[in-house]
Amino acid sequence: MTPVVMAAAETAAATGSTGEQVTFWICGTLAVVGALGLILSRKTVHSALFVALTMINLAVLFVTNGAPFLGLVQVIVYTGAVMMLFLFVLMLVGVDTSDSLVETLKGQRIAALLLILGFGLMLVLVLGSALNGITAVGVAGADEAAGGNVEGLARLMFTTYLLPLEVVASLLITAALGALVLAHRERWAPRQDQAQMLKQRMARYKETGEHPGPLPNPGVLATSNAIGTPALLPDGSPTDLSIPAPLRGSVHSRIAGRPDEIEADVAEVAQIASGQETTRPEALGPVTGHEDPATEQADEQADQHADDQDGGKA
Amino acid sequence: MDPSAYVILSAVLFSLGGLGVLLRRNAIVVFMSVELMLNAANLAFVSFARMHGNLDGQVIAFFVMIVAAAEVVVGLAIIMTIFRTRRSVSVDEPHLLRN
Amino acid sequence: MTIPSLAAPLSEGSEGAVEPITATVTAADAGGYFPLMWLLIALPVIGAVVLLIGGRRTNRWGHLLATVLPIGSFVVACLLLVQMMGAPVDERLVTLHLWDWTFAGMFEAPFALRLDQLSMVFVMLITGVGSLIHVYSIGYMAHDPDRRKFFAYLNLFVAAMLLLVLADNYLLLYVGWEGVGLASYLLIGFWQQRDTAAVAAKKAFVMNRVGDVGLSVAIMLMFITFGSVTFDQVFEAAPQAGDTALTLIGLTLLLAAVGKSAQFPLQAWLLDAMEGPTPVSALIHAATMVTAGVYLIVRSNAIFDLSTTAVTFVLAVGIVTMLAGAVIACAKDDIKKSLAGSTMSQIGYMFVAAGLGPAGYVFAIFHLLMHGMFKADLFLSAGSVIHGMKDEQDMRFYGALRKVMIVTMVAFFAGFLGISGIPPFDSFFSKDEIIKAAMGTNIFAGIAALAAAGITAFYMTRMLAMTFFGEKRWKEGTEPHESPAVMTVPMLLLSVGALFGGVFFLYVADIEVWLEPITGYQPTEPAIPEPWLGILTLVIVAVGILLAWRQYAMRTVPQQPPQQVSVLTVAARNSLYDDAFNEAVFMRPGQYLTRWLVWFDNRAVDGAVRGLASKIDGFGEGLRKIQNGFARSYALSMVGGAVLVGAVFVVARWF
Numbered sequence A: 001m002t003p004v005v006m007a008a009a010e011t012a013a014a015t016g017s018t019g020e021q022v023t024f025w026i027c028g029t030l031a032v033v034g035a036l037g038l039i040l041s042r043k044t045v046h047s048a049l050f051v052a053l054t055m056i057n058l059a060v061l062f063v064t065n066g067a068p069f070l071g072l073v074q075v076i077v078y079t080g081a082v083m084m085l086f087l088f089v090l091m092l093v094g095v096d097t098s099d100s101l102v103e104t105l106k107g108q109r110i111a112a113l114l115l116i117l118g119f120g121l122m123l124v125l126v127l128g129s130a131l132n133g134i135t136a137v138g139v140a141g142a143d144e145a146a147g148g149n150v151e152g153l154a155r156l157m158f159t160t161y162l163l164p165l166e167v168v169a170s171l172l173i174t175a176a177l178g179a180l181v182l183a184h185r186e187r188w189a190p191r192q193d194q195a196q197m198l199k200q201r202m203a204r205y206k207e208t209g210e211h212p213g214p215l216p217n218p219g220v221l222a223t224s225n226a227i228g229t230p231a232l233l234p235d236g237s238p239t240d241l242s243i244p245a246p247l248r249g250s251v252h253s254r255i256a257g258r259p260d261e262i263e264a265d266v267a268e269v270a271q272i273a274s275g276q277e278t279t280r281p282e283a284l285g286p287v288t289g290h291e292d293p294a295t296e297q298a299d300e301q302a303d304q305h306a307d308d309q310d311g312g313k314a
Numbered sequence B: 001m002d003p004s005a006y007v008i009l010s011a012v013l014f015s016l017g018g019l020g021v022l023l024r025r026n027a028i029v030v031f032m033s034v035e036l037m038l039n040a041a042n043l044a045f046v047s048f049a050r051m052h053g054n055l056d057g058q059v060i061a062f063f064v065m066i067v068a069a070a071e072v073v074v075g076l077a078i079i080m081t082i083f084r085t086r087r088s089v090s091v092d093e094p095h096l097l098r099n
Numbered sequence C: 001m002t003i004p005s006l007a008a009p010l011s012e013g014s015e016g017a018v019e020p021i022t023a024t025v026t027a028a029d030a031g032g033y034f035p036l037m038w039l040l041i042a043l044p045v046i047g048a049v050v051l052l053i054g055g056r057r058t059n060r061w062g063h064l065l066a067t068v069l070p071i072g073s074f075v076v077a078c079l080l081l082v083q084m085m086g087a088p089v090d091e092r093l094v095t096l097h098l099w100d101w102t103f104a105g106m107f108e109a110p111f112a113l114r115l116d117q118l119s120m121v122f123v124m125l126i127t128g129v130g131s132l133i134h135v136y137s138i139g140y141m142a143h144d145p146d147r148r149k150f151f152a153y154l155n156l157f158v159a160a161m162l163l164l165v166l167a168d169n170y171l172l173l174y175v176g177w178e179g180v181g182l183a184s185y186l187l188i189g190f191w192q193q194r195d196t197a198a199v200a201a202k203k204a205f206v207m208n209r210v211g212d213v214g215l216s217v218a219i220m221l222m223f224i225t226f227g228s229v230t231f232d233q234v235f236e237a238a239p240q241a242g243d244t245a246l247t248l249i250g251l252t253l254l255l256a257a258v259g260k261s262a263q264f265p266l267q268a269w270l271l272d273a274m275e276g277p278t279p280v281s282a283l284i285h286a287a288t289m290v291t292a293g294v295y296l297i298v299r300s301n302a303i304f305d306l307s308t309t310a311v312t313f314v315l316a317v318g319i320v321t322m323l324a325g326a327v328i329a330c331a332k333d334d335i336k337k338s339l340a341g342s343t344m345s346q347i348g349y350m351f352v353a354a355g356l357g358p359a360g361y362v363f364a365i366f367h368l369l370m371h372g373m374f375k376a377d378l379f380l381s382a383g384s385v386i387h388g389m390k391d392e393q394d395m396r397f398y399g400a401l402r403k404v405m406i407v408t409m410v411a412f413f414a415g416f417l418g419i420s421g422i423p424p425f426d427s428f429f430s431k432d433e434i435i436k437a438a439m440g441t442n443i444f445a446g447i448a449a450l451a452a453a454g455i456t457a458f459y460m461t462r463m464l465a466m467t468f469f470g471e472k473r474w475k476e477g478t479e480p481h482e483s484p485a486v487m488t489v490p491m492l493l494l495s496v497g498a499l500f501g502g503v504f505f506l507y508v509a510d511i512e513v514w515l516e517p518i519t520g521y522q523p524t525e526p527a528i529p530e531p532w533l534g535i536l537t538l539v540i541v542a543v544g545i546l547l548a549w550r551q552y553a554m555r556t557v558p559q560q561p562p563q564q565v566s567v568l569t570v571a572a573r574n575s576l577y578d579d580a581f582n583e584a585v586f587m588r589p590g591q592y593l594t595r596w597l598v599w600f601d602n603r604a605v606d607g608a609v610r611g612l613a614s615k616i617d618g619f620g621e622g623l624r625k626i627q628n629g630f631a632r633s634y635a636l637s638m639v640g641g642a643v644l645v646g647a648v649f650v651v652a653r654w655f
Helices: A003-015 A018-040 A044-064 A068-093 A108-131 A140-146 A149-158 A162-183 A194-208 A250-255 A259-274 A293-310 B004-023 B027-052 B056-086 C038-058 C062-086 C117-140 C147-166 C170-188 C195-226 C231-240 C243-260 C268-275 C278-287 C289-299 C308-331 C335-355 C361-388 C406-420 C426-441 C443-468 C485-508 C511-519 C530-554 C567-573 C575-626 C631-654
Strands: C094-104 C107-115
Touching: A018 A044, A018 B004, A018 B027, A044 A068, A044 B004, A044 B027, A068 A149, A068 B027, A068 B056, A108 B004, A108 C631, A140 A149, A149 A162, A149 B056, A162 B056, B004 B027, B004 C631, B027 B056, C038 C062, C038 C147, C062 C117, C062 C147, C094 C170, C107 C117, C107 C147, C107 C170, C117 C147, C117 C278, C117 C289, C117 C361, C117 C485, C117 C511, C147 C170, C147 C278, C147 C289, C170 C195, C170 C243, C170 C268, C170 C278, C170 C289, C195 C231, C195 C243, C195 C268, C243 C289, C243 C308, C268 C278, C268 C335, C268 C575, C278 C289, C278 C335, C278 C361, C289 C335, C289 C361, C308 C335, C308 C443, C308 C567, C308 C575, C335 C361, C335 C426, C335 C443, C361 C406, C361 C426, C361 C485, C361 C511, C406 C426, C406 C443, C406 C485, C406 C530, C426 C443, C426 C485, C426 C530, C443 C530, C485 C511, C567 C575
Parallel strands: none
Antiparallel strands: C094 C107
16 A cells, blocks of 8 residues: 555545545445345355455455554455455365255244344444534544554554553464364374285275275266266276265266266166177166165265255254 | 444444344354454444544454454364364254253 | 059158159169169170071071070079069169160150069069070970071060060160060061961061050150150159140050050951961960050059049950950960960950059059960960971860870960969969959959950860860871970979969069059959959859860860851851951051042142143243254344343433
């Protein structure tokens, strides 16, 4: 932010010029839009972006209010760090997650709207009537006395508010440690080297017959989303193991719009692979994603999960 | 410019944040709504500082930001931990507060 | 009731009533053997403890120890008796304070023993007869695998009974009272593998509880009325108490006595109690425990003297039981049950005597003493017969045993002479005195006592004839034989008491003079001049004997009891329908009441409680909806609260 802008802002703050009014109405409106977007958007990522919008606009308003330092901190710390942290967590949790906007608690939505409306109205009316006719002194004088906004804040922080500053500092340290502790995952079993893992794998193969080798590559079919399509084993039967676990079910449900085509593809490939002219033999079992037991189970689980969310009270 | 306009804007944002807390089930969104409410409060602080002509309000707003940052760190860590065990970040997760 | 008392010299200036003796002598002051009084109780307690805790290790010598210890008590008792006889009359009441036992506020009951002339008589009877029966039991129980336990219980009984008669206050007496009840229960049910024995023990225990409630209520009433439960203080305060209180105390004491002594209407348990081993029947259910009721009444004479109502009830109970017991004894074929009926009847005599007031107390105790000897003798003889007849108790399968069990026959015959009132043996004196006193006080009681004397002679002759005379009616394979000396010697010793105890105690030991300081004594003039009354009694007894002899010795006794008999006989065979009566009057209504209570409890009480519970539950369910576990709902209520608080501020500001 250049000194020019700062000077302009200072002037605006002192005078309450038309420029400030324009800024207020634009940024205020955008801030409210961001807040509404936060509430209304179905996807969490969108919500986060809307919050970032609100915060940036608020930063501008801070500046117009004679708090350029806070405005910068808002942009750097809040929008830059905190919101990005939110986004990181969102990535970890799954960008995909979208809230169902169906309200599960009976009456929660109506009651929340009414109460918040009442609360907001009360705040607006009370504050409006209380602050009506008050003219702002402006912080320009205070800034000037200290030799600038940052200097003024610094003077206050390291004199009058020294103790709170120390307390807050230790709070930050504690929070950082707390986050470390919370996010830390204890290793309960000793780390295994590759030889041990190989032995275990062979032991499992001996006991349960689990396939010791690597999982099959994803099947590649021209007509469908490759990664979500089951691969074919050498004997021609399709295997669900080739589909990454998170995609089982969900991707299928996405490509389920064209189940006939997939079924046809799979059947064709199977026939070619087995060198038979006839249609798919019974021994191959069900091939389609829909009829595959494992996939179906995954589907059910997904459904159940959705049910849980929808019917939270059940 | 009438300073009460800022305060009213902050009241509106605060209320919207509260609405978000009440209506959204995703813990992260709820968290962001809380951040929004804190920001709205900060706006009010800054406006009051301007009305009174001293910097104390701005210092308080600064402290609020620090505390909010700390809170975000811990809160997100908690969300991560819960997600790790429950595979869900819904605050309506049945029996989260029951039993 | 004022009684010209011979006790007057003891307390100058008395107004005629039996002045309670309060000038007690402590054992320490009395010196001599008196401080050893506690040994009387301690010795049998040691026996019981050693045998019960020692377990199987004491099997070989346990019964010997348990026999020696009561004999030791007997020796101590003899020493005490000698010393007491040597002491002046007003120094014969000795107390021994062992330790402070129970105290709460103004209530206190020390663990103290009191030995006076009355207790002394009982101590001699209990330790003497008890020792003989212990010796007898060595032979009788020789083949029982649980003999050690039997002797432990017997010792326990002796200890409890001694505690009962030596107690210095009613609360301690109550301990002994319950102790003998426990011992009685354990010993009646000694052969618990028999259902009948187990049921009989339970029956005795339950019916005794009814009486025991009476005693506990009496003790509470005493504490309320007199503020104390020690004999001295109660008797001293009795004349100042109100009529109602005294009558109530008297009646509750009578209830206790009736329960313990198997008197009407709580008599039903005694016949069943014969399920116990015969030595038990002899010691507990004939000689000692069942006479505790008589002891209680005589001991409490200060109270009964002051309440005409209570005394009249005692008399009535005595008359009814005396006649009923005698009638039952005539009809029972089981030798022990017949003797049990006789016991009821004889204790009825004692109650009659006690119900006559100061004229009879002495003779109640006198007859009790005689009864203790001749009835123990009779029971031991009967036990010897049963032992020889392979546990057969039905007299219809006896007969002609005089030829094979001559010693037993002699002992039984001695008991017969003792109980029947033939001069110059025991009952001739004791029963005669009771009849005389009754005739002088209450003519109905006198006539009833006369009649009972005749019936007594009848049933005793019947028993004697059916058992030892007539022809053999033995079951196949029965080979009666004489019992070993360890059994016959005690029988013979008791026979001596049964024959000559009366003469000894009335003319040599002067029992009425001995007891008079405790019980008071007031000779009465019978309605019929004395020689004639004696002759009349003898005639009635002779008629009873002759009738029974003609019926049971001259004619053949059938093995099956005859069915064409009078209503009275049938009733007597059924113990005068006491069980049926109890069942109809107490058990059935009790069962109905219980069922109704259960129903009431289920429907009304539980219904109300459950209804309330379900209402509360419903309310809780309603509240639970608020606590639904959803964080957002809680947040919503927080916002609601914030709005409310804000609104309150706004409104407050507004106005």
